[in-house]
Amino acid sequence: MLASLVHTLPQLVPADGEWISFDVVSLGQNFWSATFDGLTFGAIYALVALGYTLVYGVLNLINFAHSEVFIVGCYGVIFTLTALGFGPSAPNLDIWSIVLNLLLAMLVGMAASALTAFLLERLAYRPLRKKNAPRLVFLITAIGASFVIQYLFYLWRTPNPEPAVIMFKPTPIFDVFGTIIDSQQLVIVIAAVIMMIVVDQFIRRSRTGRGIRAVAQDPDTATLMGVNKERIIVTTFVIGGILAGAAALFYVMKIPSGVQYNGGFVLGIKAFAAAVLGGIGNVRGALLGGLLLGLIGNYGQILLGNSQWTDVVAFVVLVLVLLVRPEGILGTSLARSKA
Amino acid sequence: MKNFFSNLSDKWNSLPRPQQWAFLAIIVVLAFLLPVINPPFITTEPGTNFAITCAQMAVYALVAVGLNIVVGYAGLLDLGYVAFFAVGSYVAAMLTSPDSPFLKIPFLWTVPVAMAVTMFFGVILGVPTLRLRGDYLAIVTLGFGEIIRVLATIIPAMRGQVGFQDVGRPPGVAEDGSPLFANSNGLPWYWLTLVVIIIVLLLVGNLERSRVGRSWIAIREDEDAAEIMGVPVFKYKVWAFALGAAVGGLAGALFAGQIGFVNNQKFDVATSVLFLAAVVLGGAGNKVGAIIGGAVVAYIPLRFTEIAPYKYLIFGLALVLLMIFRTHGLLAARQRLLAYGRAAYARLRKKPVDGPVPTELGGTENKGATA
Amino acid sequence: MSTDSVDEAALAEQGVDLEVAEKAAPDRDYKVQVGDPLIQVQNLTVKFGGLTALDNVSFDIKRGEILGLIGPNGAGKTTCFNAMTGVYKPSSGKVLLEGGSIGGMRRHKITQIGLARTFQNIRLFREMTALENVVVGLDARHRTSVLGALVRSPRHIREEKSSIERGIALLEFVGIADHGETLAKNLPYGYQRRLEIARALATDPKVLCLDEPAAGFNPAEKEELMALIRTIRDDGYTVLLIEHDMKLVMGVTDRIVVLEFGKKIADGLPHEIREDPAVIAAYLGVPEDDIA
Amino acid sequence: MTLLELKNVNVFYGRIQAIRDMSFSVEEGEIVSLIGANGAGKTTTMRTISGLLNPGSGSITFQGEEITKVKAHSRVIRGISQAPEGRGIFPGMTVMENLDMGAFGRSDKSGLAADLERVFDLFPRLKERQKQFGGTMSGGEQQMLAIGRALMSSPKLLLLDEPSMGLAPQFIRQIFNIITEINKQGTTILLVEQNANQALARAHRAFVLETGEITQSGTGKELLANPAIKEAYLGVA
């Protein structure tokens, strides 16, 4: 019996060697484009990851519904752009009207996401906090809320993806080693990084930021210092929402037809992984984790020749990093980040 | 509702043992008869066959009991538990399905094999990762779950979405000559799973009321303090993982047999998360609660298939509302961690502090001579 | 073991409550000799970044004594404890228990070979009852395997039964038996402290380390605690005590070690320490009557 | 003038009643001590006054205004500050940041530098360790930090829950001197202490709490002289 088991084992490895074949040539050919695309996605992950990190820092809660906060922002962006007359073909607008329209869409996306985050906090989490619910209960509520939001959109928008909305045709900007970096990639990465820096400075320097950190460490004592805990918590959710709304615009730019009722889930998980990779609760960690995860996934996919590998590679790297640095790359949490 | 449940557990605990057993017997009999009675409002028909619903509820309940060991007792947040369920399913499928190149063994033999293999996976996953704290463990387990699913997709021998058909079944034929454990015959599967649940419950109960259960809870409460009090923290974490995994594998094997088909679609993060919801919904740390939670999570979507588009909306709302109104789960009664705790507490309650020590436990003989 | 070999009358004279002592620690040798060093702390140094919290400290704890460890705030007392119980890794130096080094040993092993402690900030298992908390401590000496627990092996049954006997006895010993069924988190502060002591005792330690056990007690309660600590010693345990309350320290310890800025500045009998000018300067700082 | 007044306050933890029908008042400029055994309800009283716990019934007034329903953080802004039992240090903030947090709810920033100076004078150790994380300070150092932080809010009413806990003898006396000093500078103080001798000696008035009820009250001197109290709380020397 054992012998025949052993005999059949090699069947796990396919004959044509597809199991693991490193397509190094392909990686070489596609290296730079993989890098730039990876960075763009990484920037989007990072913005969403911040929402996880901030809420985690303050409430010690994995806000599983954050992926829905993000997807609502995407709907906001799509609806605005459609209303502004954007459609499946890139419009012929001058740069300023494009920028204006994009800003408007971003504002709406941010508002939609922030409002969702706010409502989520008010309707789902606050009642639990009042009752001193254990942490896991928040997690499950988040999951329930996630279902509710998804299926509201499912019922309203059907299970199909929203029609594509194309904002502008990316124009080549740089040529790096034969690979073209286009305006879209540039806009996304730069804008995301700027936003992250602003948030980072806000948490470190502002009074509210100090309040956030205090609540993160000891909510009761923070209250005794005059910190309005409830307001801090809401603020945190809203900041996370605003960033998710920004991410929504970039996501729609990148994948104009990717908005679907359940479209946030996978991205949400990646963003959460990014947050952990960088060190959950750490603002800079989210940026680093997001960019890294974007890059690793893209390289892995090209190297191993199957998009399935994206996740495997990403998670294997995550596990390896955590084994070496159990608290993520930048370890210290929001609570501990120095001023 | 709140009072109803908390009174219930109070009342329950105040009942004498024989009465508790009698009640339990009634409940068990009712549970066995559930699909036969097929109660009108409760039934999931005509959308889905109720016996099959029951069988699936039972599998989920079993899963929840297993996950409860990991999450409820040891406090290890495992978001990839579905991986063990998957491994169990695949073991059963690959050792019985004609689509598999492996040698074939009778279905019932795959059950212990599945448990052994998943236990092995539990240890493999646990040893490197269980030193991580809290939510870092959560993401690593989530990743593990994804990796198992993706491997099932890309390793050709695992047959991806194509899957394995005609997974084996326990022996036995019905009167009309068809197999007793046909995929469409939920009843025997339900009963089998129920029997398994009862056995697992008894065993888990034994663990709970032993140094093992106490160690788990101590780890959950304060890992450092537990270690300093002499609890081999790492060892018991790995045990929790391995035992939880084994139950998950067991459930997976039964599930594979009942469905008769295994492919990679079921084993995603969303399912993992549902399992977790089952545990928390029931009341983390409470094994009876886990059973109810598992059953509820499996039941709600099947109950509302007639209004198909709304079923997950209802499910989500139910989760949120249940958590808000039953914050500590449906059955929040805490676990009892002492094998002879009832007698001990009774003794503490009755006895004036300085009185002589009664020897009703028979643990030590009365020495009589005190200075 | 049987009680025949013990001179009961003599023990009773010493104030040993035999019944409790036997139940709480049936394997203990009651007739302990104060004398040979049980724990030797040798040149222990602990550094945190640039700060040397413990600087080349050496002292012995002798079998059967109550050793006081005192010193101003931040002197390194808790750090010394943590280094002894494996929470911190010392930068250099070592700790010997009965001649064997415990350096590098896993924390639960250290407990199992006989070093138990309480925490300066209470760390009970909050969702467990008082009795269960104590039984977790008792489990350190138990040997039921997971398999044994699963099938309720005879050893499991035996150990469970003795756990309850000993657990109740320990709760009685520290005086909170009638709160045995209360969840630890719901116990008043003082009872939580007692429970911590009971739980530590449950591991049947050779040395019991108490970190400020009287913090938050009023003087009357402190006196009860002093009595309790004496009883513990009389039951055959060795005790290491960190405490700021001089009355308690002077009243209960057999010997005192004084730390300041991570260094040992004195080591002697209570009355010697009380008059030691270095200690007065560094720590006591005030005339006696002002403290009481 | 009456600064703080509790009327028939009852506080519950779930089904457990921790405070029974408690009424007392604190006059402006006083030091009032609460003493009682472990579990008597002292901390519960403090947390109810600072707003971390909501009374099941009864009312609390501060400066003549009803504050029973006012949120804890707003009470801080009105001038009630608490150094909590167990210290409540922010472990991940530095000593300096912890002190800054003390002034979080403070509206007048004018005296801030002077107050910081005063805290550093009282506890030079804090000045030395400005950059150390609160969580790594020793027990006693944390206690100093907690008191220092409470002082940073320059409150009207300062609630101190066992300020001497964990302090070395030389600091204990200093702490009580500081308390008297702060009081002389105009801050009203409600003090919970196990060190009943000192607490009673320094207090203008004091209450004895037993299982959630006030059983005795009087001036500090009176209670100090009361033999029953001596036996129960001061220990027979």
Add this chain to the structure above:
Amino acid sequence: SSGGSSSAGGGSGVNIPAITSVDVPKDAVLPKGDGKATCPSTTTIAFGGAETGANAQLGINIYNGVQLAVNQHNEANPGCQVQFKKFDTEGDPNKATGPVTQMVSDQNILGVVGLAFSGESKATGTIFDDKGLVHITPSATNPELTTKGWKTFFRGLGNDAVQGPAAAKFLTDKLQAKKIYVVQDDSDYGIGLGTSTSGALTGGVLAGTEKVTTGQKDFSAVISKIMNAKADAVFYAGYYAEGAPFDQQLVSKGFTGTFVGPDGVKDDQFIKAAGDASSIAYFTCPCIPGELIPSFQSEYKKLTNAEPGTYSIEGYDAATVLLAGIDAGKQNRADLLSWVKSYDKDGLSKHYKWDDKGELQAPTVYGYKVENGKIVPIGAIGK
């Protein structure tokens, strides 16, 4: 931008005109029958497939077709009011067992249209077979399904083994593609179709193969490979949910070749989601353009307020087969099963006659393209 421009892009280079009508068999059987049928009021036919889930649109297309057939039948036959029941499987093999068991245990159900997908069909075929309940799938195309020895399974359209080679031929002959990249998803369907298509692409025209995942949204890595290979045509074996963003991203990266998708991609949703990029798309489908049959199109639109979708007409035809049997007095399962087995008549979309395994004897594959934001047929492309 170097990808497509060097070679003549199929989309721009070759122009295959749209057809505006298909031949409807003159004596096609229609649901209304002769109007004289009688049957017990309990007589029921059922649909099983995804009503919810990400690929629900296919299921919706089908049951609307079935609903239309039942409505027409009942209107015309006052003496035979057939009931119609829907069972939601979410298209998930693991969820299908319960509903299917329920179907087979409801003795009033005489025949079933479904299940819609290959995976779920595989998981439940035995249950139908055990209980002798005839079912005609209007959309499951995995060839394996007819190799299981089930007596009750019938396929109302050509399988992937037919479509794959047809698609290959379409690509090389009609579209004149020189370098074809085959991308398949991880579904049963995508793998089968992808393999059979790339297998049929002989003579060095296969530029490479690539795999993507169900639920994937970002295809940049795949696309950079395609661009580097300078492919002039891409065949995507999968569903529109991934096909649309894939096509869209392909075009936005400068791809100017042709995009060809199978029946799983051929859906209005594809055009909606891919936007302008869909103009380079062609489709292959073993399905007939129901919208070109005016009677069907207008009735369908009246019922659902939407154009007929992929497989609507297959659902309609399959239901018609069952209804015709009921009308002919085959009012128990065994009779209806043998009725289907020996059926040999035209339906609206094609001739229905099955071999002993349950495959259609003469399936056709149609080609489609996108014109002015609409999917239009370009005629039959396979036998």
